[in-house]
Amino acid sequence: MERLTVAVIGMGERGRIHLYGFLKNLEYFHVAGVCDRKEENLEKAVKEYGISKDICYTDARLMLDKVRPDILAFVTMPHIRLPLAELAAEYKVRGLMFEKPMATSLDEADKIRKLCMENGIKTIVCHQHKYVRSFMRLKEAIDSGELGEIHEMKASCQPQASQLGTHYIDYLLWANGGKRVLSVTGHVHGNFYLDDSHPSPDYVMGQMICENGVRMTLECGYFASRHEEHNTEFTHGPAEAAYWTDDRLTVYGTKGYAWASCNGKYAVFSPLTSPDIREGDYHDFFQKEQYDAQVRYTKDFADWMNKVKDGHPCSLSQAYHGYEILEAMYVSAIERTRVDLPMRLPLQYDALEVLKDKLGPVKYRRF
Numbered sequence: 001m002e003r004l005t006v007a008v009i010g011m012g013e014r015g016r017i018h019l020y021g022f023l024k025n026l027e028y029f030h031v032a033g034v035c036d037r038k039e040e041n042l043e044k045a046v047k048e049y050g051i052s053k054d055i056c057y058t059d060a061r062l063m064l065d066k067v068r069p070d071i072l073a074f075v076t077m078p079h080i081r082l083p084l085a086e087l088a089a090e091y092k093v094r095g096l097m098f099e100k101p102m103a104t105s106l107d108e109a110d111k112i113r114k115l116c117m118e119n120g121i122k123t124i125v126c127h128q129h130k131y132v133r134s135f136m137r138l139k140e141a142i143d144s145g146e147l148g149e150i151h152e153m154k155a156s157c158q159p160q161a162s163q164l165g166t167h168y169i170d171y172l173l174w175a176n177g178g179k180r181v182l183s184v185t186g187h188v189h190g191n192f193y194l195d196d197s198h199p200s201p202d203y204v205m206g207q208m209i210c211e212n213g214v215r216m217t218l219e220c221g222y223f224a225s226r227h228e229e230h231n232t233e234f235t236h237g238p239a240e241a242a243y244w245t246d247d248r249l250t251v252y253g254t255k256g257y258a259w260a261s262c263n264g265k266y267a268v269f270s271p272l273t274s275p276d277i278r279e280g281d282y283h284d285f286f287q288k289e290q291y292d293a294q295v296r297y298t299k300d301f302a303d304w305m306n307k308v309k310d311g312h313p314c315s316l317s318q319a320y321h322g323y324e325i326l327e328a329m330y331v332s333a334i335e336r337t338r339v340d341l342p343m344r345l346p347l348q349y350d351a352l353e354v355l356k357d358k359l360g361p362v363k364y365r366r367f
Helices: 013-023 039-049 060-067 078-090 106-118 133-143 161-175 285-305 316-335 351-358
Strands: 004-009 029-035 071-074 095-098 122-125 150-157 181-189 203-210 215-221 247-253 257-260 265-269 278-281
Touching (some): 004 013, 013 029, 013 039, 013 285, 060 078, 071 078, 078 095, 095 285, 106 316, 122 285, 122 316, 133 161, 133 247, 133 257, 150 161, 161 203, 161 215, 161 316, 181 316, 316 351
Parallel strands (some): 004 071, 071 095, 095 122
Antiparallel strands (some): 181 203, 247 257, 257 265, 265 278
């Protein structure tokens, strides 16, 4: 297999986890450059992973001029996704990896999608929790037929839509075999996180109907179902680790149901387990599971780049469809109607900008 040259832009916490994924797959990748405007982040990467200071840059163009990578990975804020995708096209990279959400508007996400398609860039978006072992156990139960015919799915998470909501729309699509969503309805409220670096309403709830008849529900934000104990107060202050992993994907079939959370927990109830429940708990998401998942995610990209596999579970096309679904929830709430997909572009307005004007603050409380 060809060993691919890699450059990484962004050496914050998630960027260093991307770097870890490459360094644990050195038979497939050669890390030739890392970049961050903040030298302290580069110093952390050097200290944590022993990379050479000679491959550290504070200017992305300077790095790309020298490295000319096969693969570009960038881990930056959502509002600058498009300029970095354009940079990837300019430097003729063959593969692109970047973080979710794809952008801050559907029009911008569509431009990224078309740019990558027109330039033949194999692209994935980091909805990596499907590589966490609890999600792998869930997918095994679905694919084996143990749950029977799937007819409904539900997903919930405490963080807002642009943080974990995009993850869980992607996992709903993945669990349903990549089937397209035909129609969406949505409700939103709360304006605090509309000014966040990952902007979205404080709470989003949506219903989706898929082409195979499966009905899917998403809720994310402070009013979403809680599955874990955590002491996060509703003050918009720093959130503890349990808050970030308080999420769940549940799949219902004609013979049983199963669920998984990114904190490592999962459970399956079916004729094979009755009268008991098969369950497990892979601990330490932040210390272990997210790192192991990144290694698996990165290895699959090498297999796609080297034509060992035909695609990747975190494909750009699925990520775009997920972003389109989220945007449809916003439009449904604004226009108070069902939204059918695909949406016609360009949209008449920027949904998040409209919501900034329409939504007011909401008092958080426990229920």
